[in-house]
Every structure is written in structure tokens, then in C-alpha cells.
Amino acid sequence: MRIDLHEIINIPGGSVSFDYEPDVSSLDFHAVIETLEPLRAKGHVRNIAGVLVLEAEISSKLRCACDRCAAAYVHDLRLNIEAVLAEELSDEENSDIYLLDGDYADLDEIIITAYVLEMGTKFLCKTDCKGLCHKCGKNLNEAQCTCKGDINPQLAVLEQLLMDK
Ligand SMILES: [Zn+2]
Ligand SMILES: [Zn+2]
Structure with a gap:
């Protein structure tokens, strides 16, 4: 989803919120058996003293197979994201900066990137699974x-x- 930021882009203190379900049905993760609750992204973009800051909570509920013992378990995914939206990359080292496309930001790019990174970690039925x-x-x-x-x-x-x- 693209989010329209023209109302806040030049207005410090302004805020635009979003709450949507990014489509990740084309992504396949080996540990996922079934999606119990779809991926949802809730948050806002705020203009803080001229800097556009995105904050979001992403959540999903998945039935997964444990990487260690293969037992099925319910994986409660909850992740907080913070990113800066800018017209140009002034600091290439900082990967948490995303480019604006005019007055728009590509929410999917930010949310799905964070989701894929999170899904790259181990799936364990419990942290001390033997x-x-x-x-x-x-x-x-x-x-x-x-x-x-x-x-x-x-x-x-x-x-x-x-x-x-
Ligand atoms: Zn296990
Ligand atoms: Zn044995």
C-alpha cells in the first residue's frame, strides 16, 4: 500500500495513521503450516520537527513447525518498526531510512522487509526447546x-x- 503524506509533509506535528493487511500470500516460509491471523500493520507517520518518522506494530498468528523438535505450535508474531522517510538518502549507512516517492511512501516495502527479516529467524516452540x-x-x-x-x-x-x- 502507498500512503499519501501530502497533508503532513511540510507540517511539523502532523500525523497520518494506517491500519491494513499487507498481502504476503506469495511469500513462502518453510516453517509455516497455516496462517491463523493474517499479517496486519498498524501505525502512523508523524512529522517530528520536519522529519517524517514511521512507527508501526506488525502482528500475525501462524501455526509453525518447530525447527528443533518439529512439533506444531502457535507462533505469535509481534514486531515494532521505526523508520525515517526522506526525499534522499543522506546517510547510506542507515538502513532504516526509506525513500519517499513524491508525497507518497511505499508502506509495503517497509512492512514486508521487516516481516521477511523477522521470518528469517529460527522458529522454536519455546526458546529452550531441547x-x-x-x-x-x-x-x-x-x-x-x-x-x-x-x-x-x-x-x-x-x-x-x-x-x-
Ligand atoms: Zn521445539
Ligand atoms: Zn536418544
């Missing part, structure tokens, strides 16, 4: 297995010492 045992395939969140290979190396050394006695 995953599957690489030997027997047991889900280690449910029960510990008896595979020797899972003992941490320091303990293995200790065990070896005890066995040698």
Missing part, C-alpha cells in the same frame, strides 16, 4: 532418552574416569 535426540529421535522435551551420546563432554570424561577405577 529438540530431538539425533540418535534415537526421541523428543527430549517430553522425556530424556538413554543415549550415551547426549551426555555433555565434561560429564563423559568424568564418567570415563569413574569407570577406569
